Amino acid sequence: xxxxxxxxxxxxxxxxxxxxxxxxxxxxxxxxxxxxxxxxxxxxxxxxxxxxxxxxxxxxxxxxxxxxxxxxxxxxxxxxxxxxxxxxxxxxxxxxxxxxxxxxxxxxxxxxxxxxxxxxxxxxxxxxxxxxxxxxxxxxxxxxxxxx
Amino acid sequence: xxxxxxxxxxxxxxxxxxxxxxxxxxxxxxxxxxxxxxxxxxxxxxxxxxxxxxxxxxxxxxxxxxxxxxxxxxxxxxxxxxxxxxxxxxxxxxxxxxxxxxxxxxxxxxxxxxxxxxxxxxxx
Numbered sequence: 001x002x003x004x005x006x007x008x009x010x011x012x013x014x015x016x017x018x019x020x021x022x023x024x025x026x027x028x029x030x031x032x033x034x035x036x037x038x039x040x041x042x043x044x045x046x047x048x049x050x051x052x053x054x055x056x057x058x059x060x061x062x063x064x065x066x067x068x069x070x071x072x073x074x075x076x077x078x079x080x081x082x083x084x085x086x087x088x089x090x091x092x093x094x095x096x097x098x099x100x101x102x103x104x105x106x107x108x109x110x111x112x113x114x115x116x117x118x119x120x121x122x123x124x125x126x127x128x129x130x131x132x133x134x135x136x137x138x139x140x141x142x143x144x145x146x147x148x
Numbered sequence: 149x150x151x152x153x154x155x156x157x158x159x160x161x162x163x164x165x166x167x168x169x170x171x172x173x174x175x176x177x178x179x180x181x182x183x184x185x186x187x188x189x190x191x192x193x194x195x196x197x198x199x200x201x202x203x204x205x206x207x208x209x210x211x212x213x214x215x216x217x218x219x220x221x222x223x224x225x226x227x228x229x230x231x232x233x234x235x236x237x238x239x240x241x242x243x244x245x246x247x248x249x250x251x252x253x254x255x256x257x258x259x260x261x262x263x264x265x266x267x268x269x270x271x272x
Binding site for chain 1: 164165166168169172208234235237238239241255256257258259
């Protein structure tokens with residue numbers, strides 16, 4: 001069973017990115033549990049976790065949200081590669097936070113980035129996922145924590 | 149009286165966004181960007197060609213990571229000043245980078261102010 005503190009680490013990693021990089025905090029929607037693979041947005045940053053827990057954590061966001069986020073970061077390149085780069089950086093921040101808080105009990109991979117609406121996200125059959133809506137300005141992304 | 153020569157800056161990060169962000173945000177008139185690299189191997193080649201005084205260094209990169217790259221750069225020029233800019237926020241990573249020869253550590257994400265304070269500290 002996932003502990004609340006563990007979930008908090010992943011959530012804070014995500015919201016910290018918006019607060020610091022865009023200078024505008026994100027808010028958290030009501031988390032819910034889901035059986036099976038959740039639907040994703042156009043861009044997804046994934047970290048694989050093994051050790052004390054096994055599974056994946058990913059941040060998935062629509063292009064419109066990432067575009068505004070890039071604008072807030074004073075970026076003027078809105079190409080596909082830059083969008084991928086950005087979700088990778090968010091996943092990187094989540095990964096860094098987890099390494100800091102969990103230490104060596106968790107083995108956390110370098111983030112990978114997926115794009116498109118039907119990417120192959122690794123999912124263990126029977127494992128339920130915590131879905132945490134991440135709301136920022138008028139946009140909504142998802143943090144998905146799917147761990148044993 | 150001799151004018152102080154500008155210090156040369158090299159930015160190493162596999163993220164285009166982060167490279168541009170550091171380039172745009174650093175506000176030192178006496179710091180001149182000589183190039184950017186996307187991994188450790190490129191960084192060593194660029195370092196040999198441009199001889200920078202100050203380097204910002206990501207850690208998680210393809211081909212050669214930042215920790216290994218720091219060792220190479222310090223071997224080439226022991227007086228180089230290296231600021232690690234990384235999302236790896238754990239203490240053990242920071243200590244390892246410092247032991248290899250880094251002079252400062254800045255966590256990602258960062259504000260412009262945090263970046264400039266960290267570079268100012270490095271250039272002192």
